Amino acid sequence: MTILDTPPSPTPARLLDTNGVGRLLDALREGGYEVIGPTVRDRAIVYDTIGNVADLPAGWTDRQDAGQYRLERRDDHALFGYAVGPHSWKRYLQPPATTLWRARRTDDSFEVETVADEAPSRFAFVGVRACELHAMRIQDRVLDGDQEPDPVYHARRNDAFIVAVNCAQAGGTCFCVSMETGPGADGGFDICLTELVEPDRHVFVAVSGSVRGQEMLDVTEPATAGPDDVRKAEAVVERTAASMGRSLDTRGIHDLLLSNPEHPRWDDVAARCLTCANCTMVCPTCFCTSVDDLTDVSGQVAERVRRWDSCFTMEHSYLHGGSVRASARSRYRQWLTHKLATWLDQFGTSGCVGCGRCITWCPVGIDLTEEVRAIRDTQPTGTRSGGSDGRT
Amino acid sequence: MNIGHFMTPDVSRVAGTRRETRDTWTLRLEPPRNAAAWSYRPGQFNMLYAFGIGEVPISISGQVAGDGTLLHTVRAVGRVSAALTRLRKGESVGVRGPFGTPWPMDLAVGRDVIVAAGGLGLAPVRPVVRTLLEQRGKFGRVVLLFGARSPAEIVFRREVERWGRRRDAEVLVTVDHASPDWAGHVGVVTTLVKKAAFDPGNTVAMLCGPEVMMRFMVAALRSSAVPDDAMFLSMERNMKCAIGQCGHCQFGADFVCRDGPVLRYDRVRDRLSVREL
Structure with a gap:
């Protein structure tokens, strides 16, 4: 939690063209950052190491719906003219697999030695969306709190340089407006860009959110943005906000879900859910991990690897004798009630940022906004108004 | 970057072992170097790691x-x-x-204390019983209700028998299935509640055992008028990190590793009745 608490700088907005974005990428790399950004691979827009502007998904967009993701050509050359893909920044901040330590047998005992994190010294994330900035703030509360911050997350997060992009179009499964996490970035970035694609020009309105952001922006020799440019940038965000693909009524959602643990809708969704864990893998806030304790073939060297885990697996709740959550019904209920209800008790925030990934990447198109709506609309009489303590 | 952190174990030497039952052992561990x-x-509890095999939570x-x-059993x-x-x-x-x-040892001072354990659930409360008996004057009546599947499954048997000979404590032991040489109670542990003497309005109850046993024990204590906020349960869930970051041990909003394992009953009352939570 460092730059996130830095209020946006009052310095005037700047104007970059596509070459200016290229100079920004160069400056970041020359500044010692490993630049990670959007690029097209496997017919999706994913996050990976970026060399130059040509690696960005110019002229591509995505069409998303429940269980559907399709890349499509745009009729312009927008660099950031898509919503979000299957990757989130958590794959860099909380890597899918991390070797934590190694142990070696000695004559009559063993010794444990720590393993250095293999991350590059510093990441620069380019193209971070407002919902993703909020997802990082949420993961900060989980993994970088006051008590025992995770050193892997902490180092990667603290050093990361963030270039945010305000969303110029909403995806078909987006509902950040409902979650109050977008579509405009409201802090937590070093630089924030708004892309303006016009018939006669293609520019980016840039503001800095930190001193280092300002310095990095200056290196790109930007022009000064006029009041008209700033107004157009604001209009982009307003237009996006008005075209969300989904919505979620969050009123009383904590009590609504916790007071309905036996709602028949859980059986209904369980009949469709494959418990494949896709939703938790693409979710930018899902933080569950497990560990694998392994040995080499000689049995002399052991190591512990921490890896992403999911509450949709049977192993997640395994106790001697069996899994606590043996049914699909109970595992979906755990995921949804944690994400939207008990997360509030634990971390003072919802676990959902409305990015829509869990809807898009669900192989059977389960839509959490629809599941919540179904529960809200068909509550047993007497509990519809909520107002209980939420634990009933 | 050094990531030697909360997931890195210290190495401790086994100072001795004792077999408690057919499949249960107590390890006596030296403090790490x-x-x-x-x-x-x-x-x-501690997280104990067997070289190359894995790590599990074990109560002290x-x-x-x-x-x-x-000691870890x-x-x-x-x-x-x-x-x-x-x-x-x-x-x-x-x-x-x-x-x-x-366990709420401070709260127990000056009150009657009921310790109710099932099976290996005696292990996490053995330090409680030892403290109660060592500092006997600080507490009211001391009651241990303990149930095991069979006489052969009774852990810490000699120590339990020693406790049973004390006149300043009521130690009631029952088994589900008796053997020919068993002269004690037979039946589930909840049947012992009405045999014990305690003042329900001035009692602290500490429960440890299988969840189903604790649910029925709570019901028995409630029917004896022990208030909900005077009962404490030790919960058990899958744990990987033990500091509330791996997500495995969630029980409603609580991380059992950090917010528990000992939780006051009124906090978990409504959750205990939900299957597969």
Whole structure:
């Protein structure tokens, strides 16, 4: 939690063209950052190491719906003219697999030695969306709190340089407006860009959110943005906000879900859910991990690897004798009630940022906004108004 | 960057082992090399690591006063716990901890105390019973209600028998299935509640055992008018990190590793009745 608490700088907005974005990428790399950004691979827009502007998904967009993701050509050359893909920044901040330590047998005992994190010294994330900035703030509360911050997350997060992009179009499964996490970035970035694609020009309105952001922006020799440019940038965000693909009524959602643990809708969704864990893998806030304790073939060297885990697996709740959550019904209920209800008790925030990934990447198109709506609309009489303590 | 952090175990030497039942052993562990002394509070647990095999949460079942070694009682129910029960004197084990919330010993001062345990659930409350008996004058009546599947499954048997000979404590033991030489109670542990003498309005109850046993024990104590906020349960869930970051041990909003394992009953009352929560 460092730059996130830095209020946006009052310095005037700047104007970059596509070459200016290229100079920004160069400056970041020359500044010692490993630049990670959007690029097209496997017919999706994913996050990976970026060399130059040509690696960005110019002229591509995505069409998303429940269980559907399709890349499509745009009729312009927008660099950031898509919503979000299957990757989130958590794959860099909380890597899918991390070797934590190694142990070696000695004559009559063993010794444990720590393993250095293999991350590059510093990441620069380019193209971070407002919902993703909020997802990082949420993961900060989980993994970088006051008590025992995770050193892997902490180092990667603290050093990361963030270039945010305000969303110029909403995806078909987006509902950040409902979650109050977008579509405009409201802090937590070093630089924030708004892309303006016009018939006669293609520019980016840039503001800095930190001193280092300002310095990095200056290196790109930007022009000064006029009041008209700033107004157009604001209009982009307003237009996006008005075209969300989904919505979620969050009123009383904590009590609504916790007071309905036996709602028949859980059986209904369980009949469709494959418990494949896709939703938790693409979710930018899902933080569950497990560990694998392994040995080499000689049995002399052991190591512990921490890896992403999911509450949709049977192993997640395994106790001697069996899994606590043996049914699909109970595992979906755990995921949804944690994400939207008990997360509030634990971390003072919802676990959902409305990015829509869990809807898009669900192989059977389960839509959490629809599941919540179904529960809200068909509550047993007497509990519809909520107002209980939420634990009933 | 050094990531030697909360997931990195210290190495502790096994100072001795004792077989409690057919599949249950108590490990006596020396403080790790870099730890001056081991301190813990009754109810807390350590994460024990068997080299190359894995790590599991094991409650601390006592401490040896003379040398400060810590006792952990392990039943071989899985790969890791089986490996732990195979450890012998002089071998090493990885240790992280202690973790979790303790039993409310301060609250128990001046009150009657009921300790109700089922099976290996006696291990996490043994430090409680020892404290109650060592500092006997600080507490009201002391009642231990203990149920095991059979006489052969009674852990800490000689110590339980010693407790049973004390006149200043009521120790009631029952088994589900008696053997020919068993002269004691037969039946589930909840049947012992009405045999015990205590003042329900001035009692603290500490429950540890299988969840179903605790649910029925709560019901029995409630029908004896013990209030909900005077009962404490030790919960059990899958744990990987023990500090509330791996997500495995969630029980509603609580992380059992950090917010528990000892939780006051009124906090978990409504959750206990939900299946597969």
